[in-house]
Amino acid sequence: MNLKHLRYFWAVARFGGLARAAEKLDLSPQTLSGQIADLQLALGTELLKQVGRRLELTDAGRMAYSYADEIFGLADELSVQVRSLSKSRTRLWRVGMTDAIPRSVAYRLLSPLVADRSLRLTASHERLDVLLADLALHRLDLVIADRPVPPGSAVKAFNHALGGSAIGLFAEPALARRLKPRFPAALEGAPLLMPGRDNALHEDLRVWLETRRLGVRVVGEFDDGGLMKTFGTAGAGAFPAPLALRGEIERLYGVDFVGPLDGLSERYYAISTERRATDPQVRKILALAEDLLPGAERKPAGVAKAALPAKKKPRGRG
Structure with a gap:
C-alpha cells in the first residue's frame, strides 16, 4: 500500500x-x-x-x-x-491520569519534571480506556492510574506499582462529631459522598457497606475527587480519602477524620509501553513514589497483547 x-x-x-x-x-x-x-x-x-x-x-x-x-x-x-x-531544545512530556488520582499525589510525583528546563509537561485526566488508547498511539508518555491495565486489554502496556494507602472516612467537623462515637454503625442513614463509578474505590466501598449492612444515604457520586471533597467541606456528606494524606486533607479542606474503612485501600500505578522503566522521567517518578506511597512491590504487574485501539470518543467533564 x-x-x-x-x-x-x-x-x-x-x-x-x-x-x-x-x-x-x-x-x-x-x-x-x-x-x-x-x-x-x-x-x-x-x-x-x-x-x-x-x-x-x-x-x-x-x-x-x-x-x-x-x-x-x-x-x-x-x-x-x-x-x-529543534527550536527550543525542550521535550514535550505528556502524562494522562485517571480522575481517582489525588491532586496532591499527582503534584508530588510530577513537580520535579516541571523543574527540568529540558521538559515541558502536559497533564490531562480521562477514563483509563481512553488513556490507554492514547498511550498505544504515542499521544502520551505515561499513564498514572488507580488500577493496572485490565486483563485482556487490547493495549500492550506494562504496570509499575507506585504504592497505595489505606482509606478512611472524613467529614465536616459537626458531622464528624455525630458519626465518630458509634462509627461505623452511625453510618446508617448518614449522608455519604461516593467516588464515581469509574473509580476502583466505588465498587469496593459499595461492597464494604453491604457486607456490614449499612444503609447510607448516597448524596452524590463524583468523578472529580477534589469536587467531592469540596462538597464534603460544605457539610453535604462524609467522603472517603487516603489515610496517607490525612493531615493534608484535614488542613486543606477543614474536615475531621471519622474512622478507618477497614480493609479498603487505594493503589496507584504508572503504566508505560516499556516493560522496564528506561525513560529517566519514569525512573524519577518511581523513585519519588518509594517515599510518597509506601508499601508497594515495584515490579511490572503484567502486560496485555497489543492491538490498535478504538478511535477515542469525546467525553464531557461537566
Missing part, C-alpha cells in the same frame, strides 16, 4: 469530494481519481462509491478513513514535535 495514495484518499474523504480535495492538493481531479483507484486495487476493495453526483464512503472506506486519520494525525504531530525540539 502506497501511503501517498492513502493520503489522497484521506483528503477526498475529509474534504467531501474529488474537486475540493484536488484544489487543496493542487492536483487535477483525474490524477486524484487515478491514485485512489490504485489504492483500491492494492487493498482489493472499493473505498468510495458514486451516489448520484456525490462520492460516499463504503464500510471499508469508513474503516480506512479512521485508520488514515490516526496515521496522518500522528505524522503531523511528529513533524510539530521535531520542529519544536
Whole structure:
C-alpha cells in the first residue's frame, strides 16, 4: 500500500469530494481519481462509491478513513514535535491520569519534571480506556492510574506499582462529631459522598457497606475527587480519602477524620509501553513514589497483547 495514495484518499474523504480535495492538493481531479483507484486495487476493495453526483464512503472506506486519520494525525504531530525540539531544545512530556488520582499525589510525583528546563509537561485526566488508547498511539508518555491495565486489554502496556494507602472516612467537623462515637454503625442513614463509578474505590466501598449492612444515604457520586471533597467541606456528606494524606486533607479542606474503612485501600500505578522503566522521567517518578506511597512491590504487574485501539470518543467533564 502506497501511503501517498492513502493520503489522497484521506483528503477526498475529509474534504467531501474529488474537486475540493484536488484544489487543496493542487492536483487535477483525474490524477486524484487515478491514485485512489490504485489504492483500491492494492487493498482489493472499493473505498468510495458514486451516489448520484456525490462520492460516499463504503464500510471499508469508513474503516480506512479512521485508520488514515490516526496515521496522518500522528505524522503531523511528529513533524510539530521535531520542529519544536529543534527550536527550543525542550521535550514535550505528556502524562494522562485517571480522575481517582489525588491532586496532591499527582503534584508530588510530577513537580520535579516541571523543574527540568529540558521538559515541558502536559497533564490531562480521562477514563483509563481512553488513556490507554492514547498511550498505544504515542499521544502520551505515561499513564498514572488507580488500577493496572485490565486483563485482556487490547493495549500492550506494562504496570509499575507506585504504592497505595489505606482509606478512611472524613467529614465536616459537626458531622464528624455525630458519626465518630458509634462509627461505623452511625453510618446508617448518614449522608455519604461516593467516588464515581469509574473509580476502583466505588465498587469496593459499595461492597464494604453491604457486607456490614449499612444503609447510607448516597448524596452524590463524583468523578472529580477534589469536587467531592469540596462538597464534603460544605457539610453535604462524609467522603472517603487516603489515610496517607490525612493531615493534608484535614488542613486543606477543614474536615475531621471519622474512622478507618477497614480493609479498603487505594493503589496507584504508572503504566508505560516499556516493560522496564528506561525513560529517566519514569525512573524519577518511581523513585519519588518509594517515599510518597509506601508499601508497594515495584515490579511490572503484567502486560496485555497489543492491538490498535478504538478511535477515542469525546467525553464531557461537566
